[in-house]
Structure formats: C-alpha cells, structure tokens
Amino acid sequence: MENWILLVVIALFSGTIAGMGIGGGSIFILLTTIFSIFEHKEAQSYNLIMFVIVGIFATISNFKNKNIDKNLLKKLIIPVVLGSIIGIILVKRIDEKILKYIFYGFMLLVGFYEIISSLKNIKKEKLNTERSD
Amino acid sequence: MIYLIGILCGLLNGLFASGAGQVLVVYLIFCMKKETHLVRAVSVAVLATSSIFAIIGYSSFVDFDIKKVIVLSVIAAISGFVGAKLMKKIPANVLNITSGVLIILLTGYKMFFGGN
Numbered sequence: 001m002e003n004w005i006l007l008v009v010i011a012l013f014s015g016t017i018a019g020m021g022i023g024g025g026s027i028f029i030l031l032t033t034i035f036s037i038f039e040h041k042e043a044q045s046y047n048l049i050m051f052v053i054v055g056i057f058a059t060i061s062n063f064k065n066k067n068i069d070k071n072l073l074k075k076l077i078i079p080v081v082l083g084s085i086i087g088i089i090l091v092k093r094i095d096e097k098i099l100k101y102i103f104y105g106f107m108l109l110v111g112f113y114e115i116i117s118s119l120k121n122i123k124k125e126k127l128n129t130e131r132s133d
Numbered sequence: 134m135i136y137l138i139g140i141l142c143g144l145l146n147g148l149f150a151s152g153a154g155q156v157l158v159v160y161l162i163f164c165m166k167k168e169t170h171l172v173r174a175v176s177v178a179v180l181a182t183s184s185i186f187a188i189i190g191y192s193s194f195v196d197f198d199i200k201k202v203i204v205l206s207v208i209a210a211i212s213g214f215v216g217a218k219l220m221k222k223i224p225a226n227v228l229n230i231t232s233g234v235l236i237i238l239l240t241g242y243k244m245f246f247g248g249n
Contacts, residue, residue: 007201011208019216020223021173022232026152026239034242044150045195048184049202050209055181057213059174067221068174069167072135076157076179079139084183086140087147088190094148100243103149107240110155114233117163118226125226 007037011050018051019058025051135165139179146183147190154180155236162229169225174217 010031018024028047032038038046062068138160145153154176161172220228 004204008204008208011205012212015209015212016216016219017235019177019213020220020228021154021158021177021216022220022228023152023155023235023239024216025150025154026235029150030239030242033246041191042195045188045191045197046201046205048150048188048191049197050205052181052184052188053206053209054213054216055177055184057210058217059178059181061214061217062174062177065217065221067170067217068178069171072161072167072172072175073178075135076139076142076175077182079136080143080146080179080183081186083140083143083145084147084186085143087144088186090144091148091190099148103145103152104240104244107152107155107236110159111233111236111240113163114155114159114229114236118229118233121229122226 003035003037006035007032010035010037015050015054018054021058024054142179143183143186146180147187150184150187150191152236152239153183155232158232169228170221173220173228177217 010028014024014028014031016024017027025047028050029040029043032043032046033040037043059068138157142153142157145156157179158172158176161167161175162169
C-alpha cells in the first residue's frame with residue numbers, strides 16, 4: 001500500500017514535468033528505482049507507457065492553445081518514427097556496455113550545454129534591460 | 134540536418150527510453166534559435182509517438198502489471214494536461230536550466246548506481 005501511494009505521488013510529479021517537456025521521464029525512472037518500486041528496465045517500460053499518454057494529452061492542450069510549432073512537428077515526425085524502429089531493432093543486438101558509456105557522455109554534454117547556454121541568455125537579457133533603462 | 138536529428142532522437146529513445154527529447158530540444162533551441170515553449174511542445178508530441186514504438190521493443194523484457202498500467206495511465210492523462218498548461222507560464226530560461234539539471238542528475242545516477 002505504501003508503495004502505491006509513493007508511486008502515485010511520483011507519477012503525478014514526473015507526469016507534470018513530462019507534460020512540460022523538460023525530462024519527466026528521467027525523474028520517473030530515477031525515483032521509482034531509488035525507492036525500489038521498479039527494477040530499472042521495468043521503470044523504463046512503465047515510463048514509456050506513461051509518456052505516450054502524457055504526450056497525447058499535453059499535445060491536445062498545446063494545440064488548443066496554439067503553443068506548438070506545427071511545421072517543425074510535420075518535419076520531425078517521420079524521421080523520429082524511422083529512428084525509433086531502428087533503435088528497437090538495435091537494442092537487442094548492440095553491446096550494451098559500450099553504448100551505455102557513449103550515452104552517458106552525450107547526455108552530460110547536453111545537460112551542461114543547456115545550463116551554460118541558458119545562463120548566458122539570462123546575462124544577455126539582463127544587460128539588455130539595463131541598457132534600455 | 135533536422136531530419137538527421139529526428140532519426141537520431143528516435144534511435145536514442147528506442148535504445149534508452151529516456152533523455153532523447155533533450156537532444157532534439159537543445160539542437161532546436163540553441164542551434165536553430167527556435168522558441169523554447171513551442172519546441173518543447175513539439176518534443177513532447179514527437180517523443181510520445183516514438184515511445185509507442187519503444188514500448189514494443191521493451192515489452193519483451195517486462196511483464197506489465199495491468200493495475201499499475203491503468204493507475205499510471207489515468208495519472209498521466211491528468212498530469213499531461215496540467216504540465217502543458219504550466220509550461221506556458223514558466224520563463225524559457227528556467228525551463229532550460231531545469232531540464233539541464235535533471236538530465237545531469239539522471240545520467241549521474243545511472244553511471245554510479247548501475248541499471249541500464
């Protein structure tokens with residue numbers, strides 16, 4: 001029972017973050033494995049299911065509010081589906097260990113890049129508002 | 134280039150089941166200078182589609198507990214709506230920094246505590 005309450009709280013929290021498009025899946029996997037609700041692969045699978053539904057509802061809402069770039073979406077949808085199919089074929093064949101470390105390096109790079117670029121943007125915006133004052 | 138990034142993003146999602154959206158988002162926001170909110174909305178839509186395929190790949194690893202699937206689905210529907218509404222109100226830089234921190238946290242955790 002305790003597990004259920006925890007799972008619901010984690011799901012609500014990470015689902016909301018996922019709906020915002022800032023990595024809710026990561027939090028879901030992180031928290032459910034830390035509290036040993038799921039094994040790692042299980043967490044990933046449940047996360048995928050959740051994310052499909054979060055995505056559908058968030059996208060409906062974004063379309064209603066015109067908060068989405070439709071052109072980009074049209075361009076991306078086919079390549080992404082193609083990539084996914086290649087991905088699931090490869091996932092069973094590739095040496096996980098090598099792949100894992102490439103992925104870690106890649107993700108850390110992306111994360112730091114995102115933070116540094118945002119901080120630079122904030123600085124620039126500050127300078128601009130100071131100048132306009 | 135955008136098509137290549139699309140393929141890469143789908144590939145990563147199929148392989149790792151999380152984090153792939155970030156690659157797409159970072160490319161579009163910081164390299165193509167697109168607007169953060171519009172891009173994150175696209176990434177949610179695209180990744181949800183990709184995840185349908187990824188589930189097929191992962192379903193052979195896991196026996197799903199149908200009760201948990203139902204509960205999580207209901208929560209997902211509600212929180213998807215709430216998240217999309219909230220996202221509009223949060224400044225772009227805050228969104229981008231938060232997601233950067235989250236991705237580093239998850240990667241760090243995966244590196245040191247194993248799992249996939």
